[in-house]
Amino acid sequence: MTRAAVRYGVTALVLVAFTTAVLLLAGAPPWDAYRSLAVGAFGSWGRLARVLTVWVPLTLCACGLLYTFRIGLWNIGVEGQVVMGAIGATWALRHPAPSAPVAVAGALAAGVVLGAAWAYAAGLLKTRGGVNEIFAGLGLNFVAQGFVLWLIFGPWKRPGVASMSGTAPFPPELWLPTASWGRVAPVAVALAVVAVAATAALLARTRVGLHLSAVGRNPRAAALFGLSPARNMLLAMALGGGLAGLAGALQVAGVYHRLIPAISSGYGYLxxxxxxxxxxxxxxxxxxxxxxxxxxxxxxxxxxVLEVDSSLSGVIQGAVVLAVLVVHGWSARRAPEGTP
Amino acid sequence: MNGMELTTLLAAVVAGAAPVIFAAVGETVTERAGLINLSLDGSILLGAMAGFAAALYTGSVAAGFAAAAAVGAVVAAVVAVTGVYLGQSQVAVGFVLTLTCRDLAYFLGNPLSRVPGPQVSPLPVPGLADLPGVGEVLFRHNLVVYASIALVPVAWLLLYRTRWGLAVRAVGEHPAAAYARGVDPRRVQLACAVVGGLLVGLAGAAFSLAVKPGWGRPQGAEGMGWIALALVIFGGWHPAKVAVGAYLFSLLQVVGIPLQALLPSVPTQVFQVAPFPLMIFTLWLIHLTRSEAVERWAGDRAWAWRLVHALRASAPRALGKPLSRE
Known part of the structure; x- marks a missing residue:
């Protein structure tokens, strides 16, 4: 067996052991819980449609984060960029448009622009203001969340009474059309697929991707070759923020059809x-x-089904990443120099 | 506002700041050693849940605080071991733990939601509690609040007046130099992570057993970990200034409600998110004070010179950086 196979095996074992222990601690039968998770996700066409609906923002955010990770930036502000994208889309949809498709396209574009602008702001704070992008992004996340609440309870409040249920829903002609077999917008899925393909092309086959890697690996050497680290960082932030903004705009136009306080659902962090x-x-x-x-x-x-909290998904997701980091680090430490 | 109201308000500020002080001073100790524990927002919640659960089942509030401290220490130890000994990104591990601990707290704490449980009982200091003004503000609280007040000078003494503190600061500034002087940077970082984690765990129990008693989803301590991380920066990695920041934050929370009535045009959300733009602004100011242009400008003006130097708190130089293996 290869080293990598052993590593994956150990990781899986650690993960299952941890999750099972957590379930036992909570007094839930582990097997029933795992089965319930699987059935809940893939048990029917409707469920599968919901899985795809969540897949879209996760894929978009993760694609966008590859640009910023490539250049060595921790864009923790992605959460706020999703929120700003949703705000941009809502703002655009509140304005009259010549036709419904134009309105929706405009809303998505507005989401991209606002998400990119929010990321650009964090980038400027980093490159011009010397503010670490983690804290700049985090701060801007909370500002964006406060902004959403203010809009929902202030200028954009539902006629009559403002509430946590969000703004008044848009008329159905402004909703992204859903598939016949389940509540998922094919346009949203297509956009996510396009984003994956475009990211692959941009990172692997264009000068942009090359420059991002060069600056990320060695900013000083890149600068000697005439590459501006600051300009490339801002570009990476804007690209990542744009995709996060698109995710937020799709949450408004394709999922909730209005602005709600938890519009990002934590998909940026995820x-x-x-x-x-x-x-x-x-x-x-x-x-x-x-x-x-x-x-x-x-x-x-x-x-x-089992009277346990739905946050089990978050526990498993976090445990997977943690197990991979720990096992990877442990195996790298034990490996002699030079072996992968 | 008359005298009576002012003392009540200040007493509320002192009490409300207690958990934030535990968390922020704990993180200050960790960061002074060059390690960043980003898991605060989750580990506070997990500590709050564990503390409440332990206090509920044993009937002892002290057991609750012990359990919470243990949880905080274990989470911080995971950050330190994976970050320092296994060479993984501290930020990555801390961030994953933030989300995981929060969800773990909600998952395991689900049966405890809205269950009435024990809480810390008030303990006025005999004699001092009856002092006019000061008595109400400082001496009519519970042990948690007194401990939070005492923690600030203790942390300062530890960091600035002991050999151990000197070693901690040396590791945070220049691990290689500390190593050359016979200090093992890894052990110091692990120790500081655990000490900081203990305090972060205590902050959780301070929420669930004193300031916002009980457990639920949401508990009410959500976001406080990020606030504590922001306060460490705001306070320039100095325990006393960090504590000042915690009191200002608590003041903002306490006056937020009455102030809202006075200024109806300012939305509530402004008071809630205000600490975060302030954190960004502080970081920007710190950066500015180090620029040459500002230096030249302030050189001719005595007051500006003093101001720039007061602001020129810098982060521990090795903060968040992996230790090189040699």
Missing amino acids: GLLVAMLAGYRLAPVPVIALFFAALNVGSIQLPL
């Missing part, structure tokens, strides 16, 4: 876990995003 688990490479991203989406959707019915 996208960070997806990118980390993928080893900051693109190829595994779609599969891992599908796995994470299945866990999220599969856990929704847990409170009803």
Whole structure:
């Protein structure tokens, strides 16, 4: 057996042991819980449609994060960029448009622009203001969340009474059309697939990807070759923020059809876990995003079936990433120099 | 506002700041050794849940605090071991633990939701509690609040007046130099992570057993870990300034409600998110004070010179960086 196979085996074992221990601690029968997760995610066409609906923002966010990780930036502000994308889309949809498709396209574009702008702001704070991107991004996340609440309870409040249920829903002609077999918008899935393909092409086959890697690996050497680290960082942030903004805009136009306080559902943060688990490479991203989406959707019915909290999905997702980091680090430490 | 109200308000500020002080001072100790424990927001919640559960089942509030401290220490130890000994990114591990601990707390704590449980009982200091003004503000609280006040000078003494503190600061600034002087940077970082984690865990129990008693989803301590991380920066990695930041934050929370009534045009959300733009602004100011242009400008002006130097808190130089293996 190869070293890598042993590593994956150990990781899986650690993960299952940990999750089972947590389930036993909570007094839930582990086998029933695993079965319930699987059935909850793939038990019917409707469920599968919901999994795909969650897959879209996770994939978009993780793709966007590859640009920033490539250049060595920790874009923790991705969560706020999703939120700003949703705000942009809502703002655009509140304005009259010549036709419904134009309105929706405009909403998605507005989401991309606002998400990119929010990321650009964090990038400027980093390159011009010397503010670490983690804290800049984190701060901007909370500002964006406060902004959403203010909009929902202030200028965009539902006629009559403002509430946590969000703004008034848009008329159905402004909703992204859903598939005949389940509540998933094919346009959203197609956009996520396009984003994966475009990211693959951009990172592997264009000068942009090359420059991002060069600056990420050695900013000083890159600068000697005439590459501006600051400009490339801002580009990476804007690209990542744009995809996160698109994810947020799709949550408004294709899922909730209005702005709600929890519009991002934590998908930005979860996208960070997806990118980390993928080893900051693109190829595994779609599969891992599908796995994470299945866990999220599969856990929704847990409170009803087993009377346990739905946060089990988050426990498993975090435990996978942690197990990979620990086993990977442990194995790298034991490996003699030079072996992968 | 008359005298009566002012003392009540200040007493509320002192009490409300207690858990934040535990967490922020704990993180200060960890970061001074060059290690960043980003898991605070999750480990506070897990500590809050574990503390409440232990206190509920044993009937002892002290057992609750012990359990919470243990949980905080274990989480911090995971960050330190994977970050320092296994060479993984501290930020990555800390971030994953933030999310995982939060969800673990919600999952395991589910049966405890809205269950009435024990809480810390008030313990006025005999004699001092009856002092006019000061008595109400400082001496009519519980042990948790007194401990939070005492923690600040203790942390300062430890960091600035002991050999151990000197070693900690040396490791945070220049691990290689500390190593050359016979200090093992890894052990110091692990120790500081565990000490900081203990305090972060205590912060959790301070929420679930004193400031926001009980457990639920949400518990009410959500976001406090990020606030504590922001306060460490705001306070320039100095325990006393960090504590000042914690009191200002608590003041913002306490006056937020009455102030809202006075200024109806300012949305509530402004008060809730205010600490975060302030954190960004502080980081930007720290950066500015180090620029040459500012130096030249302040050189001719005595007051500006003093101001720049007061602000020029810098992060421990090795903060978040992996130790090189030699």
